[in-house]
Amino acid sequence: AQTVTQSQPEMSVQEAETVTLSCTYDTSESDYYLFWYKQPPSRQMILVIRQEAYKQQNATENRFSVNFQKAAKSFSLKISDSQLGDAAMYFCASHLQGGSEKLVFGKGTKLTVNP
């Protein structure tokens, strides 16, 4: 069974600074995908970034990057040059490659951005 753990219920960052959100996961599979989703107060779950487990290179999307440590089963999200619009709940999620679309989510980290 897959599990995803986010150990930081809340984090805060100053505007323009950098923040890292932590995520660990557990799976016995070798092929899987990892995702970070953002959920602002509007409730819409928005895909931030995706990482394929077989790729050693860390994914990057503009100001968002991940630190993927497969052996340690760690998948952290770094947000650089934080903006007020980055304030939201952030969820780490995983699903198995080739399987059903079942995404397994962590409990989320609430990010506050201070002006």
Place this chain on the structure above:
Amino acid sequence: DAGVTQSPTHLIKTRGQHVTLRCSPISGHKSVSWYQQVLGQGPQFIFQYYEKEERGRGNFPDRFSARQFPNYSSELNVNALLLGDSALYLCASSLLPGYSEQYFGPGTRLTVT
């Protein structure tokens, strides 16, 4: 292009009643999944449908059922509502199952009184 749409936005029901939630996927997407998100928690997987066939089911009672139509839209039905069914119900679509990102709709907020 329109994203995933869900209706209704909000719904209030009484214990024991039945509810139907609707989802229209992104154009061209053939896979639809449903999730339940209780306040303060991450979403929990309920169902996945692809080409009108159930491809996956989460740990939910038989009171929960779903179906997918030929146009790939989907319905989630919940019978004999309990207070604990109060949650945000999210629908997600993807191009193909198992290999691609899922795109979420805005959700339906269900309150059971």
